[in-house]
Amino acid sequence: MAARGIRPRNVTIKDVAREAGVSYSTVSRVLNNYRYINPDKRQRVLDAVSHLGYVANLQARGLVGGRSRVVGLLIPDLNAQYAGQIIQGIDEELAFAEHELMLQTTHRHKNKETLFVNAVTRGMIDGLLLLLPHELESYLDVLHERQFPYVVIDHQGFDDFSPTVGVDNWHGAYAATTYLIGLGHRRIGFIAGRTDTSSAAERLAAYNAALQEAGIAFDHDLVRPGDYNQQRGNVAANSLLNLSQPPTAIFAANDQSALGVYEAVRSRGLRIPQDISVIGFDDAPLAIHVHPALTTVRQPLIEVGRNAARLLLKYVEQPDRPLERVTLPTELIIRDSCQPPMQMPTA
Amino acid sequence: MAARGIRPRNVTIKDVAREAGVSYSTVSRVLNNYRYINPDKRQRVLDAVSHLGYVANLQARGLVGGRSRVVGLLIPDLNAQYAGQIIQGIDEELAFAEHELMLQTTHRHKNKETLFVNAVTRGMIDGLLLLLPHELESYLDVLHERQFPYVVIDHQGFDDFSPTVGVDNWHGAYAATTYLIGLGHRRIGFIAGRTDTSSAAERLAAYNAALQEAGIAFDHDLVRPGDYNQQRGNVAANSLLNLSQPPTAIFAANDQSALGVYEAVRSRGLRIPQDISVIGFDDAPLAIHVHPALTTVRQPLIEVGRNAARLLLKYVEQPDRPLERVTLPTELIIRDSCQPPMQMPTA
DNA sequence: GTGAAAGCGCTAACAC
């Protein structure tokens, strides 16, 4: 068989075996930490390995053993700050477990989800992490049916069989709303998140609950659609500000949207927090950079990533282990974007 | 041989062959677009493929063919906004070429670079993209020596044999400095970037050149070390502001550092741009979000990513092709953070 | 044009 390409031939397990004077299955055993091996031979193999600079071929190992030590991450895109932190957590945990990460953005797989899942589940990766991919549902059934290990990140309550890791959106949003109410606000605008995410639904539900608990009547006009990006946040804020009775505070379902609120407020010559209070959700890196610094709800994103990776690896180890779901706490971070309303609302 | 795991057996090329009534090498030929195939058989194979939902096992294909259709991206971490856009570009190009992306963060490989490169170059990936990894030099020699396809992103002039894709830092920084000078500034502070990057060196060189060309004497006090992050930018800005003769404008080598300048300026109760002008570099998403919107130099990051991926794939195709280097243009984006100095400097 | 068969590097029975 002709040499493939110009590169020097890779050193394989056979080379190591020859060098160490053992059979190559012994080499394999040493490499896989098989217990009962003659210490001398083990040492000889180890020496040969380092001498030759041998590194296992992952493809071959994956092909036969069924494990590639690679996990996939399905994600819409890398734009959100949000993703970076979660990935960092995933990476940390994966490094610890000596696995690699394969990135798969979904925007590029528009019309071939099934095909894609096929590809994904075939060979290259041992498990899949799903971070808010669009069309989530189209993957879940296939994945579950095939018992392919996966974990859904930040999207709880979608079904009742998928392992998930997420944060306590409800209590975070409840704390934020309650904080605003405690400051004296009665008209609190809400800019919702991406409707296909459970986080958005939970945050809205908590907002409603807090209002109701405080005896504040629900006002449909105060809740605006959004989708977690700045542009839509800006539009929503403007429509809120255009109300004949505008809110004295706005709770944006994420920091990105809150940025849109900042824009809208500033463009009208109003001031935060004097004229209007703003609160976000995420505690993205930008939250502390904007002026005034944004009061927001912190999500432990790195921890989310770590937990997701850890949980996934457990499922890779044992595909039929019982359903496990992790919910991490959120925390209200008070900074400078909120204060009591100027004129108390007339009841 | 016992079934591995609980998952249903994958459909392989043999299943397709059986279903289509041909030999499995014919299936392989159809799948690889081999030209001379009986149209009937080709169609039968194609039908069987879609009927069975067959997808090639990448590991097996990679093992025998030497191509995995996966490329690696070596990167320090995912924190920088900067990285997200480049990765997006890489991903777009890779999607087009039907390749996958494997992420490898370097912070986790601290003391085993060589081992790592071994692993990387063995089997799993066809080529490697290097985005400002720490210890870059430790990889390059090995990679080059093995003729393993790779492209260095955003780091030109490190050696004379590595293919690179980057931006024209020099002209960008020159334009920024010249713009400030044109506004009337004579004392212009400079906050440098990570010393182990060529971009930082080029930006500093251009700053110096522009000053010299304008007949402004170089003042050592006005140039401060930085490392492309906000914290160091803040420290640098404070030391600049503490000068007995502080600058009237500060050019930060990237937007992140400029944010640190904003902080420092604000903490002293000064205003941008009235009291001091600030200019950045990158045009990161945050540049337009801060207040006042940051004047900066835009880098076509998505294009950088696209070009890098495209170039890498060329090298994968033909490892011995001649050295190619790509430099993309930068552009000064004028926003609201600069204006002429209040009091013209006394000569 | 197409089938048979070798073999990529490795793990995991199976012998001894």
Next chain:
DNA sequence: GTGTTAGCGCTTTCAC
């Protein structure tokens, strides 16, 4: 304990 061997799924000669 350790060597021998089959075979993972696929591409690629080599025949015909």
